Amino acid sequence: MKPLRTQLVDSDVARVLALFARHGGRRLALGAFLATVVVLAGIALLGTSGWFITATALAGAGALFNVFVPSAAIRLLALGRTFGRYAERLVTHDATLAVLAALRERLFRGWAGPDAARALLRRPSRLLFRLTSDIDALESVYLRLLVPALAAGGAALLAGLVLGAIDWRLGAAVCAWLVVAGTGTAVVVARRARPAALRRARALERLRAGAIDLVAGQADLAMAGRLPAQCDQLYYRDLQLARADDALHRLETRAGWTYAAAGHVTVAGVLLAAGALARHGAVGAPGAALALLVALAALEPFAALRRGAIEAGRSWLAARRIAPRLRAQGVPCAQQLSAGAASGDALTLQDVTVQHSGRECAALRDASLRIAAGERVAVVGASGAGKSTLLALAAGELAPQSGTVRALPCTWLTQRTELFQDTLRDNLLLAAPQAGDERLWEALRAAGLEQDVRRFARGLDTPLGEGGLGLSGGQSRRLALARLLLRDAAFWLLDEPTEALDGATAADVLARLARHAAGRTVLVATHLRREAALADRLLVMRGGRLVADVRRGTNEFDAALSALRPD
Known part of the structure; x- marks a missing residue:
């Protein structure tokens, strides 16, 4: 044998x-x-x-x-x-x-x-x-x-x-x-x-x-x-x-x-x-x-x-x-995200546990959560509390070891701006392959990047280096924001969207996000007060557990917001 x-x-x-x-x-x-x-x-x-x-x-x-x-x-x-x-x-x-x-x-x-x-x-x-x-x-x-x-x-x-x-x-x-x-x-x-x-x-x-x-x-x-x-x-x-x-x-x-x-x-x-x-x-x-x-x-x-x-x-x-x-191709996983969530919900977690390979402690423990469609929710907590893990679950980039996850189709603005060695146009077309120039310029205008791109000699055909080389940090973030706006999704996942931006640029990016988030479900992972202020509901995480769930208009909400790092 x-x-x-x-x-x-x-x-x-x-x-x-x-x-x-x-x-x-x-x-x-x-x-x-x-x-x-x-x-x-x-x-x-x-x-x-x-x-x-x-x-x-x-x-x-x-x-x-x-x-x-x-x-x-x-x-x-x-x-x-x-x-x-x-x-x-x-x-x-x-x-x-x-x-x-x-x-x-x-x-x-x-x-x-x-x-x-x-x-x-x-x-x-x-x-x-x-x-x-x-x-x-x-x-x-x-x-x-x-x-x-x-x-x-x-x-x-x-x-x-x-x-x-x-x-x-x-x-x-x-x-x-x-x-x-x-x-x-x-x-x-x-x-x-x-x-x-x-x-x-x-x-x-x-x-x-x-x-x-x-x-x-x-x-x-x-x-x-x-x-x-x-x-x-x-x-x-x-x-x-x-x-x-x-x-x-x-x-x-x-x-x-x-x-x-x-x-x-x-x-x-x-x-x-x-x-x-x-x-x-x-x-x-x-x-x-x-x-x-x-x-x-x-x-x-x-x-x-x-x-x-x-x-x-x-x-x-x-x-x-x-x-x-x-x-493994084509074999369904019991913990895969479904195509849609329960009626009226954008995200539902039930007794979900996630443990990353090589880690002794679970990144998320027995988490149960329900976010209704149209809600704006911020997940706050210290680094390593499990915020990004929660967003990865919602995006389908992570499968739980136990429990069930259901979510609407979503668009994820990750903490790191992912740009490719290609033209500005092709970096935008990743979000909407069929979009014409008029729609691309509209997205750039909404993201506050239109004037910068028009000043480039080649406009939308301007080539970028590896990782978006050729753009400043603020311009790269605005380009990622334009890509987010091009994607027609009712559920936004934002992972520290203004991290490493100066105060003026961050305020402008947040204002544009708030303006275009109307009618959408928004889930923000952050430890900054200016980003959490977008939300009407705060989920406080500590050690992989949801320890508090507070809503705007309550003393607990104000206290949780005040405890965050100032702008």
Whole structure:
């Protein structure tokens, strides 16, 4: 019985293969068929040509020979092989790219569930490698393993049939030898290459992550005196990668020698057998030439497995990394946010507990809450009290360990302004992809950013740097506010919307938020008095618990508001 870990890995590989079949079944099968036909046509072309040349030479000595049929067959096989090769490359690569694109979409959607944003912020480079390097590694499963294996199997079968027509013992022996030598070599190479391939994949990932850290944090590393150490670490990772590459290159070279030796053994064996058969009159010179050249060409498709066997370990690792996320795709979670909340409510929590990974204490404990549609509510408390966790639950970015959460569709203005290295227009269109320029300018006007953008030489087409580089802090916040206003949502989540803004800018942003929040449900997480003043209801949190729920017009509300940090 296989160990549990091996069973899980095998199931992961099987799941990835099933997804290949589901997303590109017919095209993948057509590509494999064309590849097999091309290989068979090449073997038939070589064998027929040798038979034809030999027979023609003998015909020159006085024998009668019809040259039209074999010459036509040679032309047909040559043309068929040429066009078949083009069609095979077109179909197999198109099908592979389509399947990989579908897997990327499926994987990306798998990361769009609860807690996805937190995982992305914790390990951005690793998740990027899953979408790029690991998905790319899966192409070897089809292009360099399955397709060559089918073509090689067809070649062995054709060689066995052709040589079996001369002598059944020769055909059976050659077919068995091709399968054993060709497939056996590939299996041995795959087993021996796997450790080096795994080391190479991990070293490459660590090298890329280290290079990203070096480029992004070089100023901090220099100030901390860690720049030489980071460079030394990158050198060590690069050395690991070079050693793994060297091991794989040596193994591939030895595999090439093995296939070459197997080819020489095949040709020598068929030559001796053909000589023995010719001595007994069982085969003529043209037939012997046909047998020799078919045997010579039949092992070549097996040699094409060499590259796939070298990369099999990398593909296996990629399948193991990706399949668990694909396995979770489409499986509903009992704690997922529903499409809507109970009648008349914008948000409902019942006995909800949330505990972040790596933390001993729960971020939220047995929380029950009801916010009616149209209410303006502020969640206040010290840092770490659970305010952002509550907003993440409402936004669907976090799944509770227990309890139920129901919420209306919402728009979340996070504490950190998320802008991308793109134009102003495209940063705005993230909120409303179909919006025209008039609507974009209207949103900028409502956010108080219109005049600033009009002063830019390129207006809405002004490019921004990474993270919105090129805009001041206040301008970045106003751009995020414009994006919020573009999104047609009845429920707003605001996480410290004016943090790190100067007093005048903060007051203007809050005034604009209040003006455009009419008719909407607003939930604000804050520890600032100026932001909490937007609300008509205060929820006081302490240590992950809701300890107070007070409304405007009461002494408790005034006291809770006064206890907050002043502007």
